[in-house]
Structure formats: C-alpha cells, structure tokens
Amino acid sequence: MSLPATSESEAGYTLLEVLVVIAIIGIVMAALPSAYARLVPQFQVHAFADELALTARKLREEARLMQHITAIRVDSEGKAVDIDGLETIGVPTGIKITFTQPISWKSIGDNTVEFYPTGGSSGGVMELARGGTVAKVSIDWLSGAVEVIR
Template structure:
C-alpha cells in the first residue's frame, strides 16, 4: 500500500502549467505598461524640489561665506535664461526646463526685469527677497529675511 502511494506521487509532473505562466506574463506586462507614465508624472516634481533645495543651499552657503570672509556676497538670478550664480563661485547653476521663476528683491540688485539678486553683508544681514519656483501644480518658495539673512525653504 505504501509503495503504490509513493509510485503515484512520483508520477505528478513538476513545474508550472501554461496557464500559470500566461497569468504571470500578463501581470508583468501590465506593470511595465503602467510604471513609465507614473514616473513621468512624478519626475518633474522631484526635479523642481531638488532644484529649490540646491538653490536654498547655495544661498545659505553664500550667507556663511559672507560672514566668515567679512565680505559682501551676491546671489544673482537670471530669470530669462533660468540659471543663477553666487559671488565666490564661478559655477552657473541651471534650473530645470519648464520651471517658472519669480523673484521679489531689492530693485538695486540685478539688471532690470530679467535679472535680480540678493546681497549678503558681513554681519549676516541681507537685502532680503523671495524666490518662487513652480511648474504649474507644485510650488517651492525660498524666503531670505533682510534683517537676519535667514534662508527658509517652504514647499
């Protein structure tokens, strides 16, 4: 009796059926079709958030540099070409395509409507300003307090 049960169990085919394999392939194909559009919707927001964090970090660096070096430093934003620079560095920081920029700052910093800036003084204070980066639905704001020079990022 025991031998006949053992013989029957060894005759069962091992592996997956064709139906099981087809179901797995359908699920995998569905996931492959759904993931890229979801990534494309999320990616611009991630780029915008990263750009606003990088900009706030550069402005904070500039404030610290001005205090430690005892010199004035200038953050200069080019609204037309969508990039910015800071005084002690030669690097030009690019802002992602599709981002909208707004700058509210003292009128004596910058060059007309398309450029503006924020100046930091050796005592830590600044000319103050507000920079807004948006892409339609999402918006990130960088506030620079004129009295203390404190830089805050609001999502």
C-alpha cells in the same frame, strides 16, 4: 515500465497561474512610464530648489566669515542664477523661476539678495515652477536664514 504514481500533495504551478502572473507584470510595466513622467518634473524642481538653498547658505556663511557682502541674483529672464558675480548656475529646461523682493529693499537691485557680514540679508523669495510643481527658496531679511518651502 510504468511511471510512479504521483500524489496531489506535490507542489507546482499550472500554466494558467504562470500566465496570470506574466499578465500582471506586463500591466505594471506598462503603467511605470506614465508614473515616471509625472514624477520627473517634481524631482527636478525640488532638486534645483535644494541646490539654490545650499548655494545661498554658503554665500551667507562666506559673508559672515570673510566680513564682506555677498549676493545671489536671478537674471531678468529667469534662465540663470548669478552667484556673487563669480559663477552662474543655469536654470534647468522647463523650470520657470521668479523672484520676489521685500518692498523695503527694492533699492538693492532687481532680483538680488545680498548677504551681510552680520548674518542678515536683504531677503527675498525665489519661486521655481514646472507643471503643477512649485517650490520656494525663502531667504529671511532679518536673520538671513534660508528655507525651502514645498
């Protein structure tokens, strides 16, 4: 009994082709951890900036709706953000936060932005940095509008 003859038109992969594909997959998998390590700080900074901006927007709305002044304050060491004296948000490890207040509002208090019932605010910029990644949460003094700048 002999094996049937095979034609060259039958499809299949050679051992060499399979080994080349496995080698390429191995190279890609080896490169992923270093790419991931570079992206994580960027994602952390941007996510925290978004969280601060959302919190500031909520405080602005609360000031307008409840007709009382609300405030957000960065502690002097830059390790926490105080939300109207009711809640504290910890700054993620490795992120440095600095606060810049408009010169005309320095009397309000260090590192503090107040939101007024009129919709305005005392204004300021919270800058978040980690490695080479920087994001800013800017709060306009006139309109109280909150913007994330990347």
